[in-house]
Amino acid sequence: MKLDKFVLAIICTIIIAYFIPQFGLETSVIPLEIISSVGISFIFFFYGLKLNGEKLKDGLKNWKLHLLIQLSTFLLFPLLVLIFYPFIQSKEAHLLWLAIFFMAALPSTVSSSVVMVSMAKGNIPSAIFNASISGIIGIALTPLFVGFFTNNTSANFDYSSVYLKLIIEIILPVVLGIFLQRFFGKYANKYSTQLSLFDKSVILLIIYKSFAKSFHQKIFSTVSLFDFILLFSIVIVLFFIIYYFIGFIANKLNFSLEDKITAQFCGTKKSLVHGTVFSKVLFGTSAVSGFFLLPIMLFHAIQILIISIIARKLGARN
Incomplete structure (x- = not known):
């Protein structure tokens, strides 16, 4: 398996932010804050341009599939993380938990969901519908969910x-x-x-700015190797719990293989685009903004790797 180019670009961006953080600080002569804000607006403007109202209306017919995907994205994911909230004792543990919860509350991603469903020969129109609707729902729900737990940070x-x-x-x-x-x-x-390239460029810019500020203020000095391995393990476990649970429910509802593929692929996705945008909007003035991107970036890399392997295997069927 080749390493995804965008994942590689993210790694390079973080390395640059570590060694050359000065352009991402408030004292920088380059107004990255304004540039990234304008870039975000253009991302969602182009997102609106690509939304086809007629296709979205037609997509409503397969309501069981849509309901399973959206409930997995916005209910099951956050609830699995919320279970561990009562066990949080320290401020550092709360910050780590909140970063994972932030990831869990994010909507699904459009591009990789559709690409992977297409590769696996799943239900592509439903994938487009659910990924698009998920982004719209996430604009309202993600900040609301995260807002309940930010008083202690x-x-x-x-x-x-x-x-x-x-x-x-x-x-x-x-x-x-x-x-x-x-x-x-x-x-x-x-x-x-070209628009996808623009989206990714803005995301990399936000990642650079967030991590530059976090590195400058030594936010990651509190993250031990054990915590990083723990975070990596949690992300993998979360993915497989959601993936197999959706598959179980899809079988119980007698979904076709195409619909089951779409449910599992779209229901396990979390949008790095929305993650970087929301982290800037919600935590933009805070030095911990880079820290909040860590789980979603790990999850993004893991989900692309695992789902692409599964998609290639499913796509090889007759």
Whole structure:
């Protein structure tokens, strides 16, 4: 298996942030904060342009599949992490738990979900529908879920400013994109490869800025090798619990193999795009913003590796 190019780019970005953090600090002459904010708005504007209203309406018919995917994404995932909340004793443990919970509360990702479902010969229209709807639901639910548990952290969480920023940077661009979809939607689909490259560039910029600030303030000095191995293990266990649970429910509901593939692939995804964007909006002024990206980046790498192996195997069937 080849290492995913984007995962490799993330690793290189983090290394650069470690050795050259000065461009990501507030004292930098390059306004990365403004650049990343504008980039986020464009990401979701293009996201709105690519949303096809008619296809989304047609997708509503397979409601059992959609319900299973969305409940897995926004209910089962967070609940599995929430179970361990009463056992958190220290401030450091709470921060680690919150970073994992933040990952668990994120929506599914569009691009890799659709690509992997296509590779495995699953239900592609339902994959597109669920990944798109998940992103919209996540705009409302993810900040709400995380907001319940941020009082005990060093992050400055203010509901009014957070949702104002969400409206300006995310919701308004999405609405504008949907409104202009009939005029420019064909161009967004035509140049989807270039737009994907733009999305990834903005994500890398946010990752650099977040980790530069975290490295500069020595946030990761509190993360021991044991904690990192523990975090890595938790992420893998979470993935397989969700994956096989969805498969079990899909069998009980007598799903076709195509629908089961879509349910398992979309229901186990967590969006790195939304993760980086939300971390900037929710924790942008805090030095721990890079720390909150650690679980989702680990999960992103793991899910691409595991799902791609499964997808290749399923795709080889007649």
